[in-house]
Amino acid sequence: MEFVKNFLTGIEANYSVNPWIFVIIYILSIVPCWMSIYFIIKYSAKRNIGGLILWIIILIFFLYTPYIYVYYFGENIPKSVHLYIILIILITSALSIVNLFHKGKIKNSSRFWNIYATVYDSISSLLPYQQVLDDIINKIKENNQTNIKLLDAGCGTGNFEKKYIDRCNGNDSIFAIDNSTTMLRRANRKLKISPCVNFKRVNLNDHLDFNTEQFNVIVSNNVLYDIDNPLSFLNECKKVLTTNGIIVLSTPHDENKVLPVLIEHFKIINEKKLIKKIILYLNFLLNAIPLLIVSFMNLYITIGSVTNKHKFFKKTEITELFNLAGFNIVDISRVYADQNWLIVAKKKNI
Ligand SMILES: C[S@@+](CC[C@H](N)C(=O)[O-])C[C@H]1O[C@@H](n2cnc3c(N)ncnc32)[C@H](O)[C@@H]1O
Numbered sequence: 074m075e076f077v078k079n080f081l082t083g084i085e086a087n088y089s090v091n092p093w094i095f096v097i098i099y100i101l102s103i104v105p106c107w108m109s110i111y112f113i114i115k116y117s118a119k120r121n122i123g124g125l126i127l128w129i130i131i132l133i134f135f136l137y138t139p140y141i142y143v144y145y146f147g148e149n150i151p152k153s154v155h156l157y158i159i160l161i162i163l164i165t166s167a168l169s170i171v172n173l174f175h176k177g178k179i180k181n182s183s184r185f186w187n188i189y190a191t192v193y194d195s196i197s198s199l200l201p202y203q204q205v206l207d208d209i210i211n212k213i214k215e216n217n218q219t220n221i222k223l224l225d226a227g228c229g230t231g232n233f234e235k236k237y238i239d240r241c242n243g244n245d246s247i248f249a250i251d252n253s254t255t256m257l258r259r260a261n262r263k264l265k266i267s268p269c270v271n272f273k274r275v276n277l278n279d280h281l282d283f284n285t286e287q288f289n290v291i292v293s294n295n296v297l298y299d300i301d302n303p304l305s306f307l308n309e310c311k312k313v314l315t316t317n318g319i320i321v322l323s324t325p326h327d328e329n330k331v332l333p334v335l336i337e338h339f340k341i342i343n344e345k346k347l348i349k350k351i352i353l354y355l356n357f358l359l360n361a362i363p364l365l366i367v368s369f370m371n372l373y374i375t376i377g378s379v380t381n382k383h384k385f386f387k388k389t390e391i392t393e394l395f396n397l398a399g400f401n402i403v404d405i406s407r408v409y410a411d412q413n414w415l416i417v418a419k420k421k422n423i
Contacts, residue, residue: 090147095139102135105362109135112191123184126168131366133161182299183276186253189370190230193256195363197232198356200341201334201410205323206236208408209292212321212417216403221245224288224313226277226306227296229253231260234270241269248288250275278302281309289318295413297324298374298383307398311420320400322416327385329412331371337410391416 081092088095109132116124140154196202213221221241225233228249237247247270251257257272264270275281278301291310300306310320342353357364377383386394388405391414395402400418408415 087151088143088147088149090143095142098142099139102138105135105366106132108362121184122168124188126165127188127369129164129168130161131369133157183252183254185370185373186251187255189367190253190255190259192363192366192370193230194232194259195360195367197230198360198364199334199338200353201337202232203236204341205294205409205413205415206233208415209233209294209321209323210237210240212404212415213290213292213319216319216417218289218319221247221290222288222315223247223290223292224283224310225249226291226293226310227251227299228260228272229256229295231263231270231272233292233294234260234264234267238264238267238270241267245269247271248273248283250277252276277306277309281313283313285312286315286318287313289315291318291320291322293320293322293324295323295325297322298378298385303384303394304398307395307400311399314420316420316422318420319403320416320418322418323408323413324391324416325385325409325413326407327387327390329385331368333410333412386414388414 081096084090084092084095109128112128113125113132116122116128137154137157140150143150213223223237223246225247228234228251231249234247234249241247249260249270250273251260252274254274257274261272264272277296291314293310297303297306307320314320338357342350342357345353374383378385392402392405395416395418399421401421402416402418404415404417406415407413
């Protein structure tokens with residue numbers, strides 16, 4: 074007891090902060106620290122330097138978390154914290170250089186998505202995300218497609234399929250494709266006994282190896298920005314889409330931000346009845362740490378938009394793109410707390 078008391082008094086005296094808040098933050102950061110250590114060991118064994126760099130950064134961030142509180146509300150940040158930061162820069166720079174020499178330019182985005190897959194499903198706890206999936210399904214319904222042959226380009230962990238599956242009739246079928254093996258593994262696990270869904274590993278930067286006009290519906294949510302050549306991807310979609318088929322695609326616009334999605338999430342929660350509200354708040358808390366990691370990953374994607382690796386489109390650009398690929402846009406609106414375009418398009422009649 075005496076030790077704890079001395080520890081708390083020491084924190085208060087040294088950093089002029091509330092020692093209890095410091096200790097709570099410290100305790101909360103223990104689990105993600107161990108999780109990071111687990112992934113560091115895993116990626117070291119696999120010699121996956123990209124994953125290793127990411128988890129080292131995450132580990133050092135969580136080691137540093139209690140001092141963020143001191144930084145903003147107290148004083149006398151310990152010298153070791155500055156050492157952490159220098160350490161981060163040195164380790165990640167060294168590993169990045171090794172990576173460049175070993176593998177050439179880091180181009181294999183499936184590695185990034187394999188790491189993202191480990192925390193991706195926390196996004197499905199966000200109500201605006203669920204809303205986008207509903208919006209896509211509504212667009213399919215509005216267009217009265219029957220005998221659905223659907224292609225989900227970039228299916229991730231199969232959240233769309235999970236939502237859509239109940240609507241599948243006897244002859245309907247879904248081809249859900251993605252380039253990330255980890256995403257696909259999770260999707261397969263989620264939809265174990267669904268005869269109408271087929272998952273397949275496909276790189277959307279390549280030609281789509283399906284029959285001409287094989288699908289009457291193509292959906293793609295939050296994928297286009299990561300495709301090397303969006304125009305040739307849309308051309309491929311056109312090739313495998315039937316004459317009267319539709320493509321329903323959602324992708325972030327050029328001014329998208331992360332915060333509005335969270336604000337919208339809490340706005341929707343607050344409109345719910347008390348019990349539902351409590352469940353949703355608890356669910357958010359359970360997902361808080363993976364969601365924090367997700368925001369790191371999204372930061373990487375946003376940085377990629379500056380270097381042009383990822384593309385966020387203005388309205389004129391996306392309409393031009395569909396037009397060039399030979400589509401007529403039937404409808405374009407904003408979804409996902411106003412952060413994404415939702416485009417419904419059909420093939421032009423030649
Ligand atoms: C943000 S996730 C969206 C997943 C899913 N559509 C959803 O709504 O949850 C982006 C997905 O696109 C996939 N992806 C990115 N580039 C790809 C490519 N070139 N070929 C195939 N899949 C790709 C990633 O593996 C990832 O699963």
